[in-house]
Amino acid sequence: MGIGGKFPLAGVKHIIAVASGKGGVGKSATAVNLALALSARNPAHQVGLLDADVYGPSIPTMMNLSGQPEVTKQNLMKPLTNYGIKCMSMGFLVEEKAAIVWRGLMVMSAIQKMLRQVLWGPLDYLVIDMPPGTGDTQLTISQNVPVDGAVVVSTPQDLALLDARRGVEMFKQVGIPVLGIVENMSVFQCPKCHEQTHIFGHESIQNMCQELNLDILASIPLDIRIREASDKGEPILITDPEASLSKAYMQLAEEVVRRIPEKQQRTAKAGP
Known part of the structure; x- marks a missing residue:
């Protein structure tokens, strides 16, 4: 029997959900780069990426993949692979x-x-790119597989944070620990004068995290290279692993890995 009635995926050690309260905040780009960073931090680890946004799948473009998966004799689909x-x-x-x-x-x-029905294993980490909001997909995943933790992505804008709060509350209701918040599009640096501007604000997300007892796992700037990389299917962690953006995603991966066992221990201690 699985954890809390949930059956683990065969050969998958850890499942991490990347979610957002609303669309357009850079959740999919965060999921892609988190998966790549988890792989880069330890090349011995196997990492998978599930695009759970049925209505608007973007992972094929971002990961530069196309075609249909092969099917084994056991009627299991083989995942398509790129960048490991x-x-x-x-x-x-x-x-x-x-x-x-x-x-x-x-x-x-x-x-x-x-x-x-996918031949995922063996995997050390499966990153799930959740659709925005709090609907059927989130409920299906939370009820069927033991998710180790969720990463909630939001811009620091007040309107986006309202929906991020709902996302955090949803995970609490379904018993999935929230590992922390990713502050996306945190600051814009002018390419000409290099002045930094908090276009979407900054204090509100800090206040929200303090109220919810959550940490900001990483702050990702508003940078045209992220958009260009996503459109081309050439993630910046692949094309420029030494860039400051890449280092920000590597920091995110380190924080996620560090917090997974912490959250598991807290959950165990809180049990009967």
Whole structure:
């Protein structure tokens, strides 16, 4: 039997959810670079990336992958691999320009398929790029597999933080520990004068983290290279691993790895 009635994925040691309260805050780019950073920090570790955004899959583009997965004799799909990361996405299973118009039950079935009918193992870490919001996908994943922790991504803008709070509360309700917050688009540095500007503010996210007893795991600046890398399918951790942006994602990976056992211990101590 799995943990709390949840059955682990065969051969997968740790599952990390990357989530956001709303779209457009850079969640998928964070998930991609977190997966790459987890792989880079220890080349012996195997890392996977599940694109759980059924309606708007973006991992195929960001990871420069296309085509359909092979199927084994056991009727398991083989993840597509690039940059050393095993990937699965609804974008591999439907036509690129196809509109996915599904009801909730169909979405839940698709998520189950990408969790249970994929030859994931052996993996040290599976990073799940969750869709924005608090809907069927989040509920399906939280009820079916033991997620070690969630990383919530938000810009420091007040409106985005309102939705980030809802995301944090959702994870609390389903019993998934929140490892911390990623402050995305934290600051913009003018490429000409090099002056730094907090376009989306800064104090609000610090106040929120203090109220919720959470830490900011990493602050990622607003940088055109992230957008360009995402569009080209050439993540900056691959093209320029020594860049300050890459180092920020490496810091995120270190914090996530450090906090997973901490959260597990706290949960165990809090039990009956």
